[in-house]
Amino acid sequence: MTKRATTHATFVIERTLKHPPAKVFAAYADLTQKAKWFGGPPEWTRSTHTLDFRVGGRESESGGPHDGPEHTMNALYWDIVQNERIVMSYEMLLGPTRISVSLGTTEFKPAPEGTTLTYTEQGVFLDGFDDAGGRERGTHELLDQLVACLNS
């Protein structure tokens, strides 16, 4: 039997982007754009990524290293304010095991340079499989990929 344990953590990441809020928001709202930056490392396989971007809609992405376990993200969208805010909850599964459940808020604010993006994650990390530090590093990498994608 697995020893039950939870670790609760919150982290905040802020980025300034040289693009207007509408453009940054679209990189989240449209799967054809989101798929270009949101995903595992380049050597991973992605077996599926689907997105129904509306309140009550779901997103699912799964993939992993060639000979490793499948990583699956299942999200539910709770609140969307066009070009301003996206609130979603999501779970991460490693193979069949749920390793975290999180609430993620992304805010887009106009800034002189373009957009200030603030991502706040409040998460519960389960049974010792994952930790907030790893998630925060992973999220930084995703946002680096977002910036590279918007700049290209």
Add this chain to the structure above:
Amino acid sequence: MTSTTHASFIIERRYQHAPKRVFAAWSDPQAKRAWFVEGEGWDIRSYEMDFHEGGEEKSSFRFVKGEETFGEETLFSNDTVFNEIIANERIIFTYSMARNGARFSISLASVEFSAEGQGTRLVFTEHAAFFDGADGVHMREAGWQELLLKLGDHLDKQGFGQ
């Protein structure tokens, strides 16, 4: 422009009932309704719960003093989705609160049950995003303090058998 504030709180409680009984007060729709939804000053409009992973719980209730407090008839609604259920051990759920159809918060909550002597230690943790200053974390925490007291009263009324 929208504004969002984030906050978290933890409440720990002990009940003189085994984890199985405390958990049942969350998993059984009738029991849950009794301590979670029913209450003085509230007029229940609807309540339904489908207690399994991915299932939803929806309630709507009229605040009897809505007119004098908010100047209009006031209907609150709670939409919940259960993310994880481990019988007698853990429940993780996500929920939104809305007043007259306008969402003002989204929360992630976990409830952990562990045996302590003959009773149960319950740890409730909530992480929330509040929109536009509405219903801040202090009110929310006070709300759950009250609910977890009602849960205790409900369990005591049921007696100590089984």
Add this chain to the structure above:
Amino acid sequence: MTDIAHATIVMERNYAASPARVFAAWADVDARKRWSAPADGIRIEYEAAEFREGGRDISRCIEAGNADYVAVVHYLDIRQDARIVFAEDVSHGDRRVSAALISVELSPVGARTRLLLTMQIASFDGAGMESGYQFGWNAALDNLAKEFNA
């Protein structure tokens, strides 16, 4: 009933081959016949194969005991070693079951290739073709990796 179920699905692979080799495995119809059959017992036959902008493929997906699926592809945009965009409609028996816009993007990652497959699907048989695309293309993209072994 004229209900359409819309779905967008993205898949991604990283192949041990240059974009030129991956592109060639799409352009060459004999290679495509090998890797695009999703399972043993299913084979793909081409009645027409014109891999060029404005060209058309007609292929038949044949499985014993099941009516053939017939896919008609119109190539809309082809950029050598970089991208292929096509429209595909699929019929099963005498019924059209889906229409889709599909793009394949190839980009070099070191000596390897990242392939991004984006499918925007209008499905006329409920969720059936969405899961059909999920299954079929995941299997085909895995098979494609075998083209680059050794």
